[in-house]
Amino acid sequence: MDTATKDRTAQLPQVTDPRNAGIELDLAWVRAAQANTSAIERRAATLPARRSVKKDHQAAWLLKAITCIDLTTLAGDDTPGRVHRLCAKARQPVRRDILEALGMGPITVGAVCVYHEMIAPAVEALRGSGIPVAAVSTGFPAGLSPFHLRVEEIRESVKAGAREIDIVISRRHVLTGNWQALYDELRIFREACGEAHMKAILATGELGTLRNVARASLVAMMAGSDFIKTSTGKESVNATLPVSLVMIRAIREFHERTGHRVGYKPAGGISRAKDALNYLALIKEELGNRWLQPDLFRFGASSLLGDIERQLEHHVTGAYSAGWRHPMG
Numbered sequence: 001m002d003t004a005t006k007d008r009t010a011q012l013p014q015v016t017d018p019r020n021a022g023i024e025l026d027l028a029w030v031r032a033a034q035a036n037t038s039a040i041e042r043r044a045a046t047l048p049a050r051r052s053v054k055k056d057h058q059a060a061w062l063l064k065a066i067t068c069i070d071l072t073t074l075a076g077d078d079t080p081g082r083v084h085r086l087c088a089k090a091r092q093p094v095r096r097d098i099l100e101a102l103g104m105g106p107i108t109v110g111a112v113c114v115y116h117e118m119i120a121p122a123v124e125a126l127r128g129s130g131i132p133v134a135a136v137s138t139g140f141p142a143g144l145s146p147f148h149l150r151v152e153e154i155r156e157s158v159k160a161g162a163r164e165i166d167i168v169i170s171r172r173h174v175l176t177g178n179w180q181a182l183y184d185e186l187r188i189f190r191e192a193c194g195e196a197h198m199k200a201i202l203a204t205g206e207l208g209t210l211r212n213v214a215r216a217s218l219v220a221m222m223a224g225s226d227f228i229k230t231s232t233g234k235e236s237v238n239a240t241l242p243v244s245l246v247m248i249r250a251i252r253e254f255h256e257r258t259g260h261r262v263g264y265k266p267a268g269g270i271s272r273a274k275d276a277l278n279y280l281a282l283i284k285e286e287l288g289n290r291w292l293q294p295d296l297f298r299f300g301a302s303s304l305l306g307d308i309e310r311q312l313e314h315h316v317t318g319a320y321s322a323g324w325r326h327p328m329g
């Protein structure tokens with residue numbers, strides 16, 4: 001890997017902007033948002049073909065992708081033991097010999113993402129690492145528990161040590177065009193988060209149209225979300241490139257009009273290294289290098305790291321190892 005590429009991608013300095021405080025709900029702006037589905041799908045379809053990252057640069061981009069992963073376990077049979085193993089992986093996501101062969105020092109993932117009950121073991125296992133714990137919340141994944149309990153769940157998770165809260169929105173507010181109700185709900189969630197960063201999961205696979213995705217993205221940012229996130233990973237359609245294009249363009253517009261930078265998190269079904277490269281290329285083209293930092297970009301993924309490790313090992317040794325040699329938890 002050439003040094004210039006390494007400097008440009010894996011080792012960019014960490015810059016943190018002030019948080020998005022949100023703005024008043026601007027209904028005229030929300031209603032004016034449109035999405036030309038066929039143009040968006042055409043543009044998204046050209047991306048994998050057009051943007052093949054050159055072989056020499058791939059390793060640097062894959063290392064960059066690792067630093068942006070929210071390493072996730074969200075299963076009913078999660079245990080403290082599994083979470084401890086996942087956190088060990090988060091601290092050292094790539095074998096030292098591979099990093100050394102690539103001329104890299106230690107790296108970590110962006111965060112570890114768990115359910116509320118697993119926050120305590122994750123906080124304990126990550127102590128001293130600087131890696132934040134993210135908790136899914138507000139009745140994840142459906143978000144249909146009583147509202148006061150959803151708000152209380154956020155408070156409990158922050159108290160337990162989560163520094164990031166991945167909330168789910170009420171899809172019905174989008175499907176009925178009740179933008180005021182969506183905005184009000186998100187303001188209350190944001191307030192309950194306090195110092196913890198709020199990532200708003202739109203569950204785009206359940207929002208019906210790309211226009212709804214664009215409008216919900218704007219409302220979520222107006223309400224003060226630090227990140228907007230595609231999916232819970234539990235919908236039948238999760239992160240896709242067309243949906244990403246719509247959300248990323250909403251982020252760009254929001255930045256142009258308000259000066260606030262909001263982060264982006266595609267999540268669900270992103271499991272191959274080449275998918276990760278497509279997302280990074282999309283971010284670079286649409287938002288620029290500033291968004292290729294863990295404070296503004298994350299992958300929500302439970303198995304992506306394993307495939308990236310295999311590709312890096314291949315890059316260094318010329319051979320692929322079996323998937324079972326890269327367990328996550």
Ligand SMILES: O=C[C@H](O)COP(=O)(O)O
Binds near residue numbers: 231301
């Ligand atoms: O937010 C993260 C997702 O739940 C992870 O989804 P995945 O298991 O398809 O990678």
